[in-house]
Amino acid sequence: MNHNRFLEYIKPYISLTSEEEKFLMTKVVVRNYLKNQYIVQQGDVCKSANFIISGCTKTFYIDLEGNEHVVMFSVEDWWASDLGSFITQAPADFNVQCLENTQLIQFSYENLEELYVQIPKLERLFRKIIERAFVASQKRIIRNFSLDAKERYLIFKNTYPKIDKRVPQYLIASYLGITKEFFSKIKSQLVQKE
Template sequence: MTQDIVLKNIAKHISLDENEIPYFLSILKEKKYPKKSVILKEGEICKTINFVQSGTLRAFYRDSQGKESTIMFAVSDWWITDMSCFINQQPAMLNIETLEESLILHLQKEDLDDLYIKIPKFERFFRIIMQNAYIREQLRVIQNLSLSAEQRYHIFLDKYPQVAKQVTQKQIASYLGITPEFLSMIRANKNK
């Protein structure tokens, strides 16, 4: 298992002792997925939080008419799950799929709960991760209510340049809540 990426991710917020690292790594389950693999399907119990070692993932909601709305992307060095359903061990509301071949580290809910007991500093780590996710989503809601689609698109490009390079324009439009045609018009105006 390539351990450096996940250990560097953890080290951004907490320091692990030499004896804590092997235990943490032992509870991660590594799996390689081809492009277009479903990591989580709506309706299934969400059992894992997932760390992206390599690749790109997309979490999306599908309404009763089959329209997909992208909720989030995850690239290398990011965590992704259906958080509410993971924490409460309920059926997932979201679908999570790979957009390219991806190497994922899965952390099971029961292993995370044990991790909090055995290495309590992980509660701090995941609290920070969840706080950052909450802040990001709150800002996104406010931007959706107060900014034009063009402004939101430019913020997306500035904030997530690596994501913008790895996903389709249709997926970006879905994330922004606009049609791909409208995004094409925004992009055409930018290039004038």
């Protein structure tokens, strides 16, 4: 059952034979994490690409003053990893922590490289996933430069309604790059307008 969610996820990108599906599933691990557990910690090498079956994670950076900066949330059918660390097998810049009990399908670096050789169309799948992530990242950078905090929040709320309801407000404030007090002020302004 856990594998089925991932197999459904990849169908819009590539078509696998039943033999390819079976081989693919021999190269993944299904793993459960508890709320607050880390999947990746800053400074460690990210050992797996992680597809979320159920649950929610945050990807964040802790600066030299100990401040937390949230860069991403991930929920079902999303990926949660430090991609730069995973690709280069160098120490991670980011932490990935579970905000809920979370179940993942994990691909180790070695197994993914083997899958690319055995099932070349998987390279297309992961290229498309990385392209989408890159575009989303660039759009976020542009929004951060060109929009005020209220506009950024409205886009976040409309784009990710499931996340807005599942994630503590202070973490959304961090994601938006504002204080929780300022975020609270924005939310009360929006409530007054309704």
